[in-house]
Amino acid sequence: MISLDDFKPVTPEDRAFFADLYRRHPPVHSDMSLTTMLCWNHYAHYEYARVGEGVVIMSTIQGERSFRGPVGPPDAEALEAVLDLAVREGGEVAYYIFDDATLDLVSARYPALPLRPDRDFADYVYLTEDLADLPGRDYLTIRKHLNRFRRECEPTVEAVTPALLGEVVGFLERWCEWRHCDDSPVLAEEKTALQYAIAHFTDLGLEGVAVRVEGAIAGCALYDRLNDETAVVHFEKGLPDCDGVYKAVNQETADRLKGRYPFLNRESDLGLPGLREAKLRYHPHHLAEVHTARRVDLEKRHL
Numbered sequence: 001m002i003s004l005d006d007f008k009p010v011t012p013e014d015r016a017f018f019a020d021l022y023r024r025h026p027p028v029h030s031d032m033s034l035t036t037m038l039c040w041n042h043y044a045h046y047e048y049a050r051v052g053e054g055v056v057i058m059s060t061i062q063g064e065r066s067f068r069g070p071v072g073p074p075d076a077e078a079l080e081a082v083l084d085l086a087v088r089e090g091g092e093v094a095y096y097i098f099d100d101a102t103l104d105l106v107s108a109r110y111p112a113l114p115l116r117p118d119r120d121f122a123d124y125v126y127l128t129e130d131l132a133d134l135p136g137r138d139y140l141t142i143r144k145h146l147n148r149f150r151r152e153c154e155p156t157v158e159a160v161t162p163a164l165l166g167e168v169v170g171f172l173e174r175w176c177e178w179r180h181c182d183d184s185p186v187l188a189e190e191k192t193a194l195q196y197a198i199a200h201f202t203d204l205g206l207e208g209v210a211v212r213v214e215g216a217i218a219g220c221a222l223y224d225r226l227n228d229e230t231a232v233v234h235f236e237k238g239l240p241d242c243d244g245v246y247k248a249v250n251q252e253t254a255d256r257l258k259g260r261y262p263f264l265n266r267e268s269d270l271g272l273p274g275l276r277e278a279k280l281r282y283h284p285h286h287l288a289e290v291h292t293a294r295r296v297d298l299e300k301r302h303l
Helices: 012-024 034-039 076-089 100-109 128-133 137-153 162-179 185-199 245-257 273-280 295-299
Strands: 047-051 054-061 064-071 093-097 123-127 156-159 207-213 216-227 230-238 263-265 286-288 291-294
Touching (some): 034 185, 034 230, 047 076, 054 076, 064 076, 076 093, 076 100, 076 295, 093 295, 137 245, 156 245, 162 185, 162 207, 162 216, 162 230, 185 216, 185 230, 207 245, 216 245, 230 245
Antiparallel strands (some): 123 263, 156 207, 207 216, 216 230
16 A cells, blocks of 8 residues: 655656666656656646555645556556555546556556546657658648748757856746736746756756847757657747747757657647647647546446
């Protein structure tokens, strides 16, 4: 049996622990990334505990707990312990599944348990080469838009390094003034997450690309490794100074990662129609899906 007392907060000191865990059991969804957990810890309050040979992760958002895992070798007994805990301590949506191996294990053991796909939080995963090269008719409109941006705005591009982070902070402030971050709970939380990423850029192993227009940063992306085959873009921002900067940031990011990672994860669309349309326009290779189970259904899983 596992209890809340077995959990401890996810902290920067856990980097070696999670690096070893994810070397053996690579994550496929951005929400399982240690970078994500650390940057968003102020909001989701991530904690973890060992169960059997695996690890279960808990998050608490606005007082509602949810659980995921165990991350580790298939273990029906450990899974049962996690689901029992989710029934005792979880919120309405008490259990999340972020990978096919766990989905298969849960489905095989509890075939009658309703597992609901959460489309809003499915990650978009692209072929990095496609986003870098924008080949063929599928990307014709994007290429035209990008070419116009480069012709009219004459951007320059450079890697984000520790020496550039001061300018990145200034860019973020301008972006938040434009988007009125402090008036939006979602953007205010994201601003805090991005500030953490910038402050811990080196420790997190982040990389980035910045696009300048008239000498000032107009667009920026921060990214890192998710697994051996996939990089994940954690933050991607652009100012309205010159139409097309987001497309430039996206293409420049992929161009720098091409040859290192076959796939590029650009996270979810959060159910926002405009963002979904924009992400679909780039023709994802696949979605890293999310499934959930409600506490009331977990209670009845043995019936």
